[in-house]
Amino acid sequence: MLFVLSEQCLRQGSRIDLKDDKTYHSHLISQLQLSIMLFVRASSLGVLFSGLLLSACGGGGGTNSSTSPNQSSSSASSTAALSDMAALGKQIFFDPSLSASGVQSCGTCHVPSRAHAGDDDLAVPIGGPNFKTQGFRNTPALNYLQFNPAFFFDKDGTPTGGFTRDGRADTFAIQAERPFLAPHEMANGTKAKMAEKLERASYVAEFRRIFGASIFNNPDDAFDRATFAIAAFEKEAPEFHPFDSKFDAFLDGKATLSEQELRGFALFNDPQKGNCAGCHPSTRANGLPPLFTDFTYDNLGVPRNTAIAATADPSYFDLGLCGPDRTDLADRKDLCGAFKVPSLRNVAITAPYFHNGKFNTLREVVSFYVRRDTNPEEWYPSGVNGIEKFNDLPPEYRNNVNTTEVPYNRKLGDQPALDSDEIDAVVAFLNTLTDGYQPQH
Ligand code: HEC
Ligand code: HEC
Secondary structure, three states: EEEOOOOHHHHHOOOOOOOOOOOOOOOOOOOOOOOOEOOOOHHOOOOHHOOOOOOOOOOOOOOOOOOOOHHHHHHHHOOOOOHHHHHHHHHOOHHHHOOOOOOOOHHHOOOOOOOOEOOOOOOOEEOOOOOOOEEOOOOOOOOOHHHHOEEOOOOOEEEOOOEEEOOOEOOOHHHHHHHHHHHOOOOOOOOHHHHHHHHHOHHHHHHHHOOOOHHHOOOHHHHHHHHHHHHHHHOOOHHOOOOOEEHHHHHHOOOOOHHHHHHHHHHOOOOOOOOHHHEEEEEEOOOOOOOOOOEEEEOOOOOOOOOOHHHOOOOOOEOOOOOOOOOOOOOOOOOEEEEEEOOOHHHOOOOOOOOOOOOOOOOOOOHHHHHHHOHHHHOOEEEEEOOOOOOOOOHHHHHHHOOOOOOOOOOOOOOOOOOOHHHHHHHHHHHHHHOOOOOOO
16 A cells, blocks of 8 residues: 655645554654655554545645656555666665675665664775775665664754755755765775676676666666666665564563563653654554654754774764865754664664764663763763763864753762662663564464
């Protein structure tokens, strides 16, 4: 079953009220500005939408990051069948011959069994022509990203959406260009070099069948078509959005959470305790099971990670929205240090954590959230002026760190928002978000 939220509709601010929606947190997923094409299991949504084609306020059309250029996704069904375009995209995604090293594909860094995050346990991945060049950011999971809108500022001026951790790519296809070219990733340098490799790929006949016999006459076009195919795969393939964690089974009434998991869930939601749901919403919206991200940005003051070679230069800072990778918001100094809120689905299998891969366990992450301000000595080095809080930001941007929202609105000497048992409970809850749960009979 398929339903479409049209871009215009959402821009006009009308909402589709679905019976299973609960009142939402401050950042509303219903603010998605782009059309979302969803193939959702009937069981997640109930009979309410069976056979329904919801085009909320007509009009349709518009630029649409979630629809591939040839609308291939509309031919997919909620069963595992992929459109030809997406099936081709899958082959491209897993083809290491498309890299300069010959050993790295998209799938090398984005591993299916890890919700398409890295499985190297490294803070930042290795790539490049000799497979020796270190990258700059931790590899994010790709699951559930098809619900990520293109970048925009919402009506309150909150930066929202976009692909990569700084939102600089508007679509999956645009995002896919860089890894093929970047010197620290698949390192082809030019689109033509990548297209040369594509022309030798085992599936080239299928590529020509879909995109035309003469597609390689213009190598840049061939390159672009490969990114369209990858985008179709990332949007269509059920493995990117299974919605079959223990938590999903719990929502469907097919599993029970343990007492500790339930307590963790309550603490996760409680605005005075974890307040995690303030940015990682845990309720359904627009007929979607909870995504645990509102696609906004925040500056958490994550400690510097010296495992990243680039940090040997004391003047190197990854400032997220304001650069250096992203360039159009360089003047928005207030956004320096903000990174995208990731989904927490599958977070138990996507370590290490945060944009710089600073932490290896969920316990460390949750402890950091609640003890960052009460016990900064646990997280930051001491310098000449005492504990150097927020040391992965140049001093002039340290004021940008969020110090007003629970759980990081505390001061030195205050009680942390969660005690040790409560941290364990939140971690137990996060462990229920891993897909592939088999309900016990
Ligand atoms: C060397 C490892 C590596 C390779 C190879 C690689 N990626 Fe990534 N990928 C990353 C990292 C690191 C990021 C985060 C980049 C950033 O934030 O600037 C990322 C980000 C992404 C994102 C955006 C995630 C988000 O949260 O918005 C997508 C989508 C993606 N990659 C798909 C691909 C595709 C498709 C390919 C192949 C063409 C690919 N990647 C190849 C490491 C890799
Ligand atoms: C004000 C917004 C906000 C709140 C509140 C918040 N988070 Fe986050 N969370 C973020 C942002 C932003 C990131 C990414 C930061 C980065 O990469 O530097 C993040 C990242 C994470 C990660 C790492 C995910 C990954 O794949 O790397 C985990 C785990 C996490 N949050 C859990 C929690 C928990 C548990 C709570 C409640 C105790 C919480 N968050 C509260 C904004 C928030």
